[in-house]
Amino acid sequence: MSILSPDGLEAALRAIGEERYHIHHPFHHMLHGGKLTKGQVQAWALNRYYYQASIPAKDASLLARLPTPELRREWRRRLVDHDGDGVHPGGVERWLALTDGLGLDRYHVVSLEGLLPATRFAVDAYVRFVREKTLLEAIASSLTEMFSPNIISQRVSGMLRNYDFVTEQTLAYFTPRLTQAPQDVAFALSYVKEHADTAERQEQVLAALRFKCDLLWAQLDALHFAYVAPGLPPPGAFRP
């Protein structure tokens, strides 16, 4: 591949989202379309908790490798967003408000008993990718946030409309994400466009985003397989 302009790179990144972002996954369509039972929504929330809870570990290991105070302050904001400041709850705490609202026992959720092994493998692969790959690839893997406002607004409006067991309070996790994600993207995308300055680095950046899309997709595959069709939760996993 020959080198792309920065805007050409951005277009190539957006094309990956068009093809691979999990907004196209049938489980997502069922989730926001009101086609799932409460037990299936519980399974989604319980599994997705492990992803949410692992994000700060991912961000902390990326933070640890950033070379300047400016870059570290920028990335530190993500830790505040997810872990809170001791007064305002962070994303992990807000996700537990969602699992509470769905009637799941908080102790059970946090224990990770009942988690699908495939969720664990995919999420752990993400944390390790960020820990082990170049900084550029690690930052690029965060760029699925370019696509998240769309999926979040579909999810929130669809779930509120279609499930009587879901309230605005239950979904309070998502509201701050609508402003946090674009702020995160503004930084990460400009970093990537500036630092992916060879064809090889651009290919790494595109591969990192593909990898990230794949692992979000794989999480919905596992949920769909276990709880929708054919509906075969593996031994030991949560049963609604």
Next chain:
Amino acid sequence: MSILSPDGLEAALRAIGEERYHIHHPFHHMLHGGKLTKGQVQAWALNRYYYQASIPAKDASLLARLPTPELRREWRRRLVDHDGDGVHPGGVERWLALTDGLGLDRYHVVSLEGLLPATRFAVDAYVRFVREKTLLEAIASSLTEMFSPNIISQRVSGMLRNYDFVTEQTLAYFTPRLTQAPQDVAFALSYVKEHADTAERQEQVLAALRFKCDLLWAQLDALHFAYVAPGLPPPGAFRP
């Protein structure tokens, strides 16, 4: 949990296999029962190649941590089994004979293009488990071989009977495994029974075997989801 006798520990390990080994997975039943199309069998062989190809990496990192020549020689045998000796083909090479026999392009198989992301996540989780956990847990995670002669004989006899595109030569991978696996188990099981000498270590050993069963199971979940029911290969994955 209170401490088990060595034979009690072995019984507890066998009970995990009874519950969780992938011999109970519907994809396995379909595979040996002749219920899959050639394309579905290809998808299985292509994905399973990544598992086979990663086993020597797993064994080498375990070997690197063994403290004595006796232990290292014992474990080195596994590398010979999988990587060959330059004259006799090892397991990885024999697996490629299987993918050849199924009409897959060898270059495509080895490139890992088309691999299900969930396969990669599960297999990588295994390699990392062995690299990062205690030696005792790493060795215990190999104990699914206690259950493999059964699944192999079901697979070989069922596949030969039920698929006209499968020959004894195609399945030559499996024959040596029927003698290698019990030899591996004899060592690993006696090591585990001797060294898991507290209740806590016994619990670690049981958890390691559960983990290993889960990741074999998750690989079949992913195949079943993508290629059987509902039959939704993720973007970029192999399409028969």
